[in-house]
Structure formats: C-alpha cells, structure tokens
Amino acid sequence: xxxxxxxxxxxxxxxxxxxxxxxxxxxxxxxxxxxxxxxxxxxxxxxxxxxxxxxxxxxxxxxxxxxxxxxxxxxxxxxxxxxxxxxxxxxxxxxxxxxxxxxxxxxxxxxxxxxxxxxxxxxxxxxxxxxxxxxxxxxxxxxxxxxxxxxxxxxxxxxxxxxxxxxxxxxxxxxxxxxxxxxxxxxxxxxxxxxxxxxxxxxxxxxxxxxxxxxxxxxxxxxxxxxxxxxxxxxxxxxxxxxxxxxxxxxxxxxxxxxxxxxxxxxxxxxxxxxxxxxxxxxxxxxxxxxxxxxxxxxxxxxxxxxxxxxxxxxxxxxxxxxxxxxxxxxxxxxxxxxxxxxxxxxxxxxxxxxxxxxxxxxxxxxxxxxxxxxxxxxxxxxxxxxxxxxxxxxxxxxxxxxxxxxxxxxxxxxxxxxxxxxxxxxxxxxxxxxxxxxxxxxxxxxxxxxxxxxxxxxxxxxxxxxxxxxxxxxxxxxxxxxxxxxxxxxxxxxxxxxxxxxxxxxxxxxxxxxxxxxxxxxxxxxxxxxxx
Amino acid sequence: xxxxxxxxxxxxxxxxxxxxxxxxxxxxxxxxxxxxxxxxxxxxxxxxxxxxxxxxxxxxxxxxxxxxxxxxxxxxxxxxxxxxxxxxxxxxxxxxxxxxxxxxxxxxxxxxxxxxxxxxxxxxxxxxxxxxxxxxxxxxxxxxxxxxxxxxxxxxxxxxxxxxxxxxxxxxxxxxxxxxxxxxxxxxxxxxxxxxxxxxxxxxxxxxxxxxxxxxxxxxxxxxxxxxxxxxxxxxxxxxxxxxxxxxxxxxxxxxxxxxxxxxxxxxxxxxxxxxxxxxxxxxxxxxxxxxxx
Numbered sequence: 001x002x003x004x005x006x007x008x009x010x011x012x013x014x015x016x017x018x019x020x021x022x023x024x025x026x027x028x029x030x031x032x033x034x035x036x037x038x039x040x041x042x043x044x045x046x047x048x049x050x051x052x053x054x055x056x057x058x059x060x061x062x063x064x065x066x067x068x069x070x071x072x073x074x075x076x077x078x079x080x081x082x083x084x085x086x087x088x089x090x091x092x093x094x095x096x097x098x099x100x101x102x103x104x105x106x107x108x109x110x111x112x113x114x115x116x117x118x119x120x121x122x123x124x125x126x127x128x129x130x131x132x133x134x135x136x137x138x139x140x141x142x143x144x145x146x147x148x149x150x151x152x153x154x155x156x157x158x159x160x161x162x163x164x165x166x167x168x169x170x171x172x173x174x175x176x177x178x179x180x181x182x183x184x185x186x187x188x189x190x191x192x193x194x195x196x197x198x199x200x201x202x203x204x205x206x207x208x209x210x211x212x213x214x215x216x217x218x219x220x221x222x223x224x225x226x227x228x229x230x231x232x233x234x235x236x237x238x239x240x241x242x243x244x245x246x247x248x249x250x251x252x253x254x255x256x257x258x259x260x261x262x263x264x265x266x267x268x269x270x271x272x273x274x275x276x277x278x279x280x281x282x283x284x285x286x287x288x289x290x291x292x293x294x295x296x297x298x299x300x301x302x303x304x305x306x307x308x309x310x311x312x313x314x315x316x317x318x319x320x321x322x323x324x325x326x327x328x329x330x331x332x333x334x335x336x337x338x339x340x341x342x343x344x345x346x347x348x349x350x351x352x353x354x355x356x357x358x359x360x361x362x363x364x365x366x367x368x369x370x371x372x373x374x375x376x377x378x379x380x381x382x383x384x385x386x387x388x389x390x391x392x393x394x395x396x397x398x399x400x401x402x403x404x405x406x407x408x409x410x411x412x413x414x415x416x417x418x419x420x421x422x423x424x425x426x427x428x429x430x431x432x433x434x435x436x437x438x439x440x441x442x443x444x445x446x447x448x449x450x451x452x453x454x455x456x457x458x459x460x461x462x463x464x465x466x467x468x469x470x471x472x473x474x475x476x477x478x479x480x481x482x483x484x485x486x487x488x489x490x491x492x493x494x495x496x497x498x499x500x501x502x503x504x505x506x507x508x509x510x511x512x513x514x515x516x517x518x519x520x521x522x523x524x525x526x527x528x529x530x531x532x533x
Numbered sequence: 534x535x536x537x538x539x540x541x542x543x544x545x546x547x548x549x550x551x552x553x554x555x556x557x558x559x560x561x562x563x564x565x566x567x568x569x570x571x572x573x574x575x576x577x578x579x580x581x582x583x584x585x586x587x588x589x590x591x592x593x594x595x596x597x598x599x600x601x602x603x604x605x606x607x608x609x610x611x612x613x614x615x616x617x618x619x620x621x622x623x624x625x626x627x628x629x630x631x632x633x634x635x636x637x638x639x640x641x642x643x644x645x646x647x648x649x650x651x652x653x654x655x656x657x658x659x660x661x662x663x664x665x666x667x668x669x670x671x672x673x674x675x676x677x678x679x680x681x682x683x684x685x686x687x688x689x690x691x692x693x694x695x696x697x698x699x700x701x702x703x704x705x706x707x708x709x710x711x712x713x714x715x716x717x718x719x720x721x722x723x724x725x726x727x728x729x730x731x732x733x734x735x736x737x738x739x740x741x742x743x744x745x746x747x748x749x750x751x752x753x754x755x756x757x758x759x760x761x762x763x764x765x766x767x768x769x770x771x772x773x774x775x776x777x778x779x780x781x782x783x784x785x786x787x788x789x790x791x792x793x794x795x796x797x798x799x800x801x802x803x804x805x806x807x808x809x810x811x812x813x814x815x816x817x818x819x820x821x822x823x824x825x826x827x
Contacts, residue, residue: 239785260610260786267790316593320610380766390611390771394591405770407684 031531033230036253044191047174060524063176063196074517077434095162100155120149121180140169168435199225199527226530252507255520274509276516280501282430290456299367301493305348306360307399314499321384324502336436360399373402377422379413417453432521456494461487563815569808577623586614588621589772597791607793621774629759633693634751641701649709663699679767708740742820749813753806
C-alpha cells in the first residue's frame, strides 16, 4: 500500500509538470520583494474566517501554522511537514489520536512566547468556533472529537473516526496560530489586526493599496527569512499588473496570469523573466439545476455533458486561458484522480466525440427536448470563466442546443445560484491543500453541502461518500472515489468538471527560492524566497 | 373651369430622385455618410448571405490568425472569422441603434409635444423630470439601468432608450411651443378635436424636422453607448457578435500580438458613427430653412 502511494505520488509529481527543479544555490540575504495581489483586498484580515487568496497573500508571511505542505516540495499532494511542531506524529489509539510536540523558544512578534496553548486556542477556534465567530473550513474537521493541550509543548487532537482526509486538512494554509491571550480578550481582534509568529513582522497596511512586512529576526527556521522585507500591492486590473512586472515595479504576482500575458512578458523581457507553471487545484464546474425542468431529467443533463469535447477543447483553450488538463472530480495530480481510461467511460469524457454527440442528440430526442434553448449563468470574470463559457456555448450548439449566456458580477452570480434561480451555471471548484476526499464533498447534495448548487438528491451518492470518508485503506478509498465520481457524473449526471485550471506564474528572474504548487493558497509565507540581485 | 386652371399650373415640386440628387450635390460629406450607413445597413440585413463563416463557430485550428485570403480580417482568439463577426455585429449595432433611437425619439416626440400642448403644471413636472434624467450623462444613466435590469440585447435597448427620451422631448417641446400658438391649432380646438388628435395629427407633424435630426444623431449615440456597455461587459454577451464586445475580448490581451482583433471592430464603430453623424449634419442643413438658403 505504501509502495503504491509512493509510486503514484511520484508519478503525480511528474504529471504535475513542474518545469524543472531549480539547481541548489546559496541564498543571498537582503532586499525587499515587491509583489502584486490581483484583488482590491479582503473583507477582513482573519485567515480562519476568510476564503479569498486576497487575504492569504497579504497575511500569510506574518503567521506560523502547525503543519504545512513541504515548502521545498509544494507540488506534491502528499508531502506534509511540521512548521510549529517538531516532528510529524504517528497516530496512536487505532489512528484516532495525534500528539504533536510544539517547538520551544518560538516568540510572537510582540515578544510573548508561543506555546501549545496558543496552538490549541487557534485550532479550537477553527474546529469548534465560539458563537459569533465564523470558521470557513470548519466542515473539513467533522472527524475531530477533542483538542487538548496538557502542557506548554504538547498539543493533541483526538478523532471520532480515522480518515485519510485528516492530515491534508490539517495543513490548511489559513490555519494561522493566533495568541491565546488576545483571543481570550477578543475573538474578533484578528479581523482588523495582525500579530503572529511568522517570518515577517507587520509594518504597514494601507487598505486597498498595499501591505508591508519586515524580517522577523527571531524566526525559528534557521537562516530564514532571506528577505529584509516585502511589499504587496493590491492591483485588481491585469493590464496594471502586467505593466508593473514589465517595468520592474513589481517582481511577480503569485496567483496566475493568462497565457497571453506570459507570452508578452517573455517576448519583452527574455531571460529576465522566469515562468513557473503547474496544474491548479481549481477547475470549472458545469452545474445544471437538477431541480428545474428540463434539467430535472437525467437524459437532458447527460446530453449536456456528452456535447462537450473536453479532450480537444482543453488543449486549444490552454493557449488562451488558464486551463489545461482534463480531469474528473479529483485534482489530476493526485493518486486519487481518475486515469484517462477511467474518465473516458463517463459522459463528458468520451474519446469519440461524434459518437458522444450522436448519443446526446438521441437523448434529447427521447426526452422531447430537441433544439433545447436555455440560458447559462456565468461570472463576469474573463479568466477563465468567460472563455470557457463561450467555448461551451459553441459545444452545445453542435447537438442542436441554443444557448445564451447570462454574465453577471460575482455577487449576483452567487446570489442566483444560492436562490436556485438558473437553468445551468458555470461555476468553479477551488481548493487549497489537495485533499481529494474533503474536496469532493462539494459534490454532495445541497442540504449536506450548502454551497452545492445542483439541487439534487442522491442517497446512493451520499452513502458512497460516507464509506469513503471512513475508509483508511488508500486503495479501497480510491476505488470508492471512482464509484462516487461515477455516481456524480455518470449515473446521476449532477455536475461535470470542465477542464482544470493551470497556474502560470511569470516572475522576474531574480526572484529565487519560491516553487509553484497546485494551489495559489500554498507556500505563501515568503520565508524561502531570496533575491539574486 | 377651376379644374382646368389647376391642371394648367406647372408642378414645381421636385421628384424624390431630384430631391436626392440635390441633397447629394449640395451635401457631399452627408452623401458619403449616407453611403456608409447604407453599406452597413445592407451588411447587417444580409449578414447570413455575405458573411463567409459562422460568426459564433470556434475554429481552434485558426486561432489569432493574421488577415489572409481565408480570413480577410483575420481571426480572434477562438479562431472565429473577424469579418463575419463584424458583418453580424453591424446587425447588432443597427438593431440597438435604430430601435433605441426610434423608440426613444418617438416617446420623446409625444412627451415633448404633450408637454408643450398642456403647459402649466404638467409641463413643469415633465420638464423637471427631464432635468433629473438629463443631469446624468447618457452612458452613466445606461449603466444604472443595465445594473438594474441586467445585461442582454433587450435590456441594453431599454437602457439606452430611457435617457434618450428627455433629450428628444426637450428639443421637440421648444418647437412645439411655437406651433401651439398657431391659428390652425386654435381652429382645431374650436372644432372640438381632442388633445390626442391635436397632438398627434396637428402638432407632431409640424415638429418633424428637428425630430428627424435628433433621431439621426441618436442612432450614432446609441451605437456608441451599446459598444461602450458591451466593452464594459454589461451589454450583449458572448458569443453574440457585437463590436464593443469584440473590443472587450481582444483589445487588451492581444493588442500587441494580434492587433487586428482590436483594430477592425474599432474601425467599424468609428465608420458607423462617422457615417451617421455626417448624414445627420447634412440632414439638418437640408431641413433647416435658415441653413438651407446659405
């Protein structure tokens, strides 16, 4: 079993397609890194509460976490290492108890010592938020029973049941360790203030403009951080970011740029630009409203999926949009992901597109919906929603459907989906740590996963998921994942993953040490970045 | 006897063709504008016949191709033929432009003449409401309306039509105030005709000259407004071919690598608006008695 995971893990690593492992170099010290955050800013500064990268890219350098994805190997979907703990624990009590030893000598930026009690207070806030406190990823920790902190250096998590989704969930990059003393006084203090124990100390924050940090001389990872400080500039407009990098006003943005921007920067700057690319743990999801005619008919939903030629479409779209890889409901780089052969059995992935479209026409005719006309709800974000939406409209026309787009800003788009006021929606599934079991929970019915907008009911799907959640054998869990995927896309045709996104990070070549990952939420504390100037 | 006298009188009114020829001779720029408008109108009306490709069909084998014999104006990022999209885009522009101008103009005509005819409190209320609407620039007002109703061709037409109404009514009212004091209006009242009949049958036809000039200028304004709304992502939506939308999709991302994606739709907008404005100016000169005699 271990060997199987090692094999598939390695294969996944290669499949992710990192350009190349940078050669070992001696990091240089000093300098200020200026980077761009493609947003106006986040709603608050509290990582436990927020879900947007705009908050994480601005605040991660100030905080420590308990466990993280290995910053030297962030492309891996299974390589987790300690940040504040001293050693990754081996679970005891039949996999139900995880005991972490916490580093000694770690200080918060205000000089107070960080202990296991601060870790426990932070994790209690995430897993069991007190009344009036919002925890965005609370649902990822349904398996947690108790959190204990018997002394200054021991932190224990006890589970209700053992599950493969626990460790990836624990490496949540938003799970900042806050000061217990501050939380005891005011649970909302961190929404407007910053005080952590991370590689950088807070210096300045101009709302909607920029945020700055300076090197934390007491940081506990030896030698890090290499930078003297950083300045993150909020710049929502792509053309502004492009010009800033071109003119070296900023070195990079960590989220992603479209292929055309990459090509322009490379053409203009040559070897002064380095590009890191990776499959992205985000993708578009085509969601027919299963509760609304005619999409309450599984034949119509299947016809919708069968019309789409993902294999050729993804290849072409990758030239103009941040999409690349065809995959099922699991991130394509994960050992839990479906192989091409497994995918090709599902509607929406048939290799013979003419056969698929003939079947789509047959299903439409049989259901009495030939020449079906409907409106597809889409978000007014060009990359990649706009491009994928335009492509889909043309794909649907190839089986005689007449589709128009209803493109609206994020607020009305979410609002329409939450009210069920749509026929078909193009939405997205974007996760941080690759955690196939937890991530696929978003395909469960609306009453179990409120942000699922397919409005379907499927007891079989729920039963398979529960089995998978409790399964600790990776091979058996993978087999259950195939059943779950088949039930979601094949049997029920509730939702379809349409092309996974692709992360393209062009950066000034003097930026060293940072490695891309499958998520723009990961590896963002800047501790390992240095400037070769 | 009297019939003979009438028959003997020479008919001095020019025929339609003579009037057109006179217009062309006296207004060469206006004629140029009219020709542009006619070409665009024919292109829009016969798009299915003259467009070489389906304007919404993606062709991934021909993405961002430069102008060539296969694609005279090149292709966009989806491999769609630019010429075909511009030809079909003319239809969108004309549908939005003509409908908004016609509906906005006619509504403005009725409101303006009614306001002048009734006068008093009704006139005061209508004019103050017009002041409120006209306090906002056309594009801002249209943005507000689209924000309420949402994007799409029909809503864009509504969004552009609403701010055009007071603009037309204000000009029409000024002319109608003069007409209202004419003896034949008093005569119509004395005959017992109703307000509707007097407004539509006797007053409106006599303010047609400024009305036509306004409507002509509205077409250009509406086309520009539609292009602006689409460029901002609030107008018609992909994959519907529309000039402003084509600029939105290509102008920024491909300005340096495939400039034809931005140039040709921009050129189409410019030529259409230029043509309509030149024709509108010439029409004003031709219909305005003061300018006509110069």
